[in-house]
Amino acid sequence: QVQLVQSGAEVKKPGASVKVSCKTSGYTFSDYYVHWVRLAPGQGLEWMGWINPNSGGTNFAQNFRGRVIMTRDTSINTAYMELTRLRFDDTAVYYCARDQGETGGYSFDYWGQGTRVTVSS
């Protein structure tokens, strides 16, 4: 069965970086884009960007350009999201999600369990 399993919770100081992993299984990793979405306290879901595991190509939401890096390791079917220059308002739960592709209208059919990132001095 399809699974996306994320790394554990992180506590970081302002200005630091955090790198979250998303290990996938149960499907061909290179065939489906992986998106990252976050949920901050009291806010709604916010789309951050995607990575094409086949090519490594990426695209980011305007709000995160210059601060987010998305990579992948095809040998272990894992996607990564690194957020740099952390601010207090980056405190959130970060999710990875699989994109169904064109036939699924680019909807997100499987999600990771979420990784809580806390930015605190």
Add this chain to the structure above:
Amino acid sequence: DNVMTQSPLSLPVTPGEPASISCRSSQSLLHGNGNNYLDWYLQKPGQSPQLLIYLGSTRASGVPDRFSGSGSGTDFTLKISRVEAEDVGIYYCMQALQSPQFSFGQGTKLEIK
């Protein structure tokens, strides 16, 4: 940027009664291929979001048929024919037409009266 606006933001519902959530896009989500690139997700308390509806009206695998999606262009609706206690959570619409950019609505919190 495509702005997604949901209403209402809070929706108290009696079990067994119907519920309806509206999602309006600032740009048309109707593609030339006839598909509307609009999805609905539900985030239950303490869980990851789950896909309910994609392409405006197609139920995702395993989603009960009391959930239905409709609409085209800029106006979309998610309907629950008879709300059950397990339906509580926050409902989000999301547009995927402006790919490679995606965006969510603000969310609608459904609670049981």
